[in-house]
Amino acid sequence: MRFTVRAATKDDCKEISRMIKELAVYEKMSDQVKISHEELERDGFCQNPFFECLVAEVPEEQKSTEGFTVVGYALYFYTYSTWKGRAVYLEDLYVMPEFRGNGIGTGLLCKVAEVGKKKQCVRLQLSVLDWNTPTRDFYAAKGGQDLTVTEGWHAIRFDGQSLDSLVHEAPTD
Numbered sequence: 033m034r035f036t037v038r039a040a041t042k043d044d045c046k047e048i049s050r051m052i053k054e055l056a057v058y059e060k061m062s063d064q065v066k067i068s069h070e071e072l073e074r075d076g077f078c079q080n081p082f083f084e085c086l087v088a089e090v091p092e093e094q095k096s097t098e099g100f101t102v103v104g105y106a107l108y109f110y111t112y113s114t115w116k117g118r119a120v121y122l123e124d125l126y127v128m129p130e131f132r133g134n135g136i137g138t139g140l141l142c143k144v145a146e147v148g149k150k151k152q153c154v155r156l157q158l159s160v161l162d163w164n165t166p167t168r169d170f171y172a173a174k175g176g177q178d179l180t181v182t183e184g185w186h187a188i189r190f191d192g193q194s195l196d197s198l199v200h201e202a203p204t205d
Contacts, residue, residue, distance in 0.1 A: 033094060033134040037143045040085035040105065042077040045069040047102040048085060055126040059161060083109045086143050088127065088136045096130060103131045106140040108147075113155065120148035122158040141174065159187055 040048060049069035056062045075082045088104035095101045104127035111119045122144055127136045145156050158176075160168050168178065179185040190198060 033090065033131070033136075035088050035090045035094075035103070035131075035134070035136050035139065037086050037088050037139050040076070040087045042073050044085070044087050044102060044105075045072040045076070047100065048072055048087070048105050048107070050100075051102075051105050051126050051128070052124065054128065055124060059164070083107055083123065084147070086140055086147075088131075088140055090131070096128060100128070103128045104136045104140055106144050108144050110151070110153070111157070116154045118148075118151065118153040119155045119157055120144060120151070120153045122156060125158070137170065138174070 046069045049067070049072060052067065053062065053065055056065045076085060085105055085107045087102050089102050092101060096103060105124065106122060106126075107124045108120050108122045111121045113119050122141075125137060125140055125144075127140070148156055158171070160171065172178070
């Protein structure tokens with residue numbers, strides 16, 4: 033199958049939003065998606081973007097059954113390790129189900145790694161749900177290490193009331 037991987041543009045945000053919703057359905061968390069394509073446009077295509085994104089596109093003659101030519105995306109941003117230095121964090125890697133198994137996911141992953149290396153990142157990090165064995169196996173086959181198993185790291189999140197509580201406890205200026 034022919035496909036290209038390219039940097040997303042502001043015009044791709046509706047397609048990215050569509051695929052974010054598809055990914056959320058797959059991950060059994062569709063009720064948690066609150067972001068709009070307008071927010072993606074604002075946050076990813078401003079003077080200091082919060083994220084970068086790549087899209088996978090197939091030629092018109094290979095479009096999806098619904099008529100889509102943008103069939104995958106990888107959304108990522110940069111972080112920093114006080115032990116190692118620059119890092120890239122892959123928030124989402126998604127390929128529409130009918131296009132899986134054609135190297136598109138590998139193409140997106142490898143391109144994110146390439147972008148990170150060009151920016152002198154020393155590692156690529158991501159999270160995978162514990163029940164998502166096919167995806168965990170995919171990353172393991174590419175050399176990804178499961179840090180929960182090897183180092184015991186756990187993901188921690190503050191949001192909603194817990195985030196608000198931290199804000200209210202912040203020292204005053």
